[in-house]
Amino acid sequence: MDKTRFKELLKVNLRYANPQQTTKNREKGKSGASLTRSLVMQYFYSGLLFLLIYGFTMLGLDFSQLPGYFTYYMALFGIIAFSQGISVTYNIFFQSQDLPNFLPLPFRQSELFLSKIAVAILTITPLVLPVFVLFIFAGIRSNIFILWAIVGAILLFSCFLGVIFSICSFIVFGLAKTKLFKRHKQLMTSILLIVSVVIAVLGILVMNWQTTQTQMMVSDRPAIGFLLPFFYAITQPLTTNGLLSLFGLVGGVALLVILFRQLLLPKLYEQLLVVSAESTSTKRKHKTNQNLRQVLFNYHVQLIRNPSLLMQVVLNSVILPLVFIASFGFNGGIDLSAMGIQFLGVAFLGGFALAMIMINQTSLIANVISLDKENFLFIQTLPLSLKVYLKEKFRFAYLLQLTLISVVIVIVGVVFHMPLLHLISALCGGLIGCYLMGLRYFRRDYRLLLVNWTEINQLFSRGTGNLGLVFTMIGTVFLSTILLVMYSFALMFLSVLGVNLVVGIVFISGSFLWYHHYQKHFWQTFE
Known part of the structure; x- marks a missing residue:
């Protein structure tokens, strides 16, 4: 040799x-x-x-x-x-x-x-x-x-x-x-x-x-x-x-x-x-009789068939909830089977908080536009509304992200013996949380658009970088935990109706303002 x-x-x-x-x-x-x-x-x-x-x-x-x-x-x-x-x-x-x-x-x-x-x-x-x-x-x-x-x-x-x-x-x-x-x-x-x-x-x-x-x-x-x-x-x-x-x-x-x-x-x-x-020499099958939504759906499926991308998305989305479940669930440290109906709001915000933790700069919805690479520049030259194209892309990424969040919420509910009604409430919170956080990170991807990347980690490190990602996730976990604990104690020691009414008003108002902000400063800019 x-x-x-x-x-x-x-x-x-x-x-x-x-x-x-x-x-x-x-x-x-x-x-x-x-x-x-x-x-x-x-x-x-x-x-x-x-x-x-x-x-x-x-x-x-x-x-x-x-x-x-x-x-x-x-x-x-x-x-x-x-x-x-x-x-x-x-x-x-x-x-x-x-x-x-x-x-x-x-x-x-x-x-x-x-x-x-x-x-x-x-x-x-x-x-x-x-x-x-x-x-x-x-x-x-x-x-x-x-x-x-x-x-x-x-x-x-x-x-x-x-x-x-x-x-x-x-x-x-x-x-x-x-x-x-x-x-x-x-x-x-x-x-x-x-x-x-x-x-x-x-x-x-x-x-x-x-x-x-x-x-x-x-x-x-x-x-x-x-x-x-x-x-x-x-x-x-x-x-x-x-x-x-x-x-x-x-x-x-x-x-x-x-x-x-x-x-x-x-x-x-x-x-x-x-x-x-x-x-x-990859051969692609030509499919006929497809409408625009089906064509774009198949195109987006091809975009995410990247092993490194899928591995990173799954890891960064589920690793923190998995650690939490293993630390507190397997040893019987938390048992939610006796939760009363007055804690439905807590379960709802718990699902919302979990969505906030799982959606970050490494999530699929935060990188799905940049996955187009140079194709995105080509798509802008086509007789196709950019708003329609981005709406379909957001819808595709949102459904996948929501599926992942829902699976984790169900696992949490089963491990912690959560009542069915509370589990449904948590899933509803995850649905809304996924949509609102998805708006933020989808717009972030457009704002920090990168079409000449060669490794998927280049997309993940945009903006605040890996250090910022860690601090954001830790901060979200601590802040969510503190708010949920305060909400739970308030329900136990104060008026259930009054506390739920105040929390509901604050949540609905904040969600509406958040939604209106991204409608005005993102989606309406394409009209």
């Missing part, structure tokens, strides 16, 4: 591993060696940050006596690595679509694949570095010579990475071979990325919930059985149990490598070529 060619291949694939970060660095004027160095340092800083955050929390625990927490930390970082590994493996092998460009060049097939695999593992490694420290701490606390503890940690850490990458590869490459994936490539990719992230978030939250339930009752938490071989291999390396665990892990990884080489690798080259060819 030529080291120079392999090094250049590593640089190319490093850019595909994280296209958003590559674009940001290029916008700062970095290229060539400086761009490569910047990308590598990003992974270094990420690994260092994870080590600093979790390394200190591990110092106070004797993992040699706590197999439960040992396997918990392994599972925690394994889930994070799995989610990232799915995305990275797909980006490097499929999304890059660079294989046809290498055909006329003197690169071997083994060099191409090894470089991609190396970069995929490099991308995952910073996220699981605390597991390496975990192995070292557990070995040292088991009175093993520090040098042997480090050697054992390196071996087990390599096995851990091998298992994670193998699982990600089997999922991505196996799915890419199916007829369903070939027919609906973008849709299946979006589902794959979204499901992997949702599984990761749910897994982390459920494990944290289990830890909260057990940490006050016992000194250790229940161990995760299939990860115990790692524990025995590092804490009891010279015992029969430890040696069998070590040989079993090494043998298992070797078996996964053999299966990957025999089942996936032989036809992977042809598979990637076919995917690249299909991506460059």
Whole structure:
């Protein structure tokens, strides 16, 4: 293998591993060696940050006596690595679509694949570095010579990475071979990325919930059985149990490598070529007898078939409500089954507040105009009313956003045992909140219109940027919570009719003024 060619291949694939970060660095004027160095340092800083955050929390625990927490930390970082590994493996092998460009060049097939695999593992490694420290701490606390503890940690850490990458590869490459994936490539990719992230978030939250339930009752938490071989291999390396665990892990990884080489690798080259060819020659079906609304609807559906967009929209819309549900719902901390009818207004404003939290600058309705790219400039030249076009676009994005909000409200209602009447009231609040907040962010998208973007994160960072997004979401959560608590206490200690009347007048007046403002300063400007 030529080291120079392999090094250049590593640089190319490093850019595909994280296209958003590559674009940001290029916008700062970095290229060539400086761009490569910047990308590598990003992974270094990420690994260092994870080590600093979790390394200190591990110092106070004797993992040699706590197999439960040992396997918990392994599972925690394994889930994070799995989610990232799915995305990275797909980006490097499929999304890059660079294989046809290498055909006329003197690169071997083994060099191409090894470089991609190396970069995929490099991308995952910073996220699981605390597991390496975990192995070292557990070995040292088991009175093993520090040098042997480090050697054992390196071996087990390599096995851990091998298992994670193998699982990600089997999922991505196996799915890419199916007829369903070939027919609906973008849709299946979006589902794959979204499901992997949702599984990761749910897994982390459920494990944290289990830890909260057990940490006050016992000194250790229940161990995760299939990860115990790692524990025995590092804490009891010279015992029969430890040696069998070590040989079993090494043998298992070797078996996964053999299966990957025999089942996936032989036809992977042809598979990637076919995917690249299909991506460059997409056939569109011509539909007849459609009215304007149907034509625009199909066009808008095509716009949102972007895996990165769908993943970001779902994550930024549901992550905060999901954390809330997991923190207060799964442990029975909140039970709304006994809510009286006087709290219907509270439920209504709760749904309204949830819509305010879920709609932000990363929402679909806040970016749907800019998704047109240069097409928006072309559409303005057509004999089509721009107001009619934007109305249809707003309607499309509003219905999708409302669906997402309604699903979350129903989940909240079920988890917190909300009475049916109150759940309906919350859904009505979400419907109105989605419309009013949608007006604000739809107009914001038009005001900050960007048609030459290359990565979806460029749209999300418009205006206040990511820091502003965080402060806005946190501020909305705190302000909504305070107002809902004040409203609830007022109903309990003051006149129910009087309080509801005042709140109703304020809400209706504010909503009307909000609606009138956007009608006058946005929609009427197109007449």
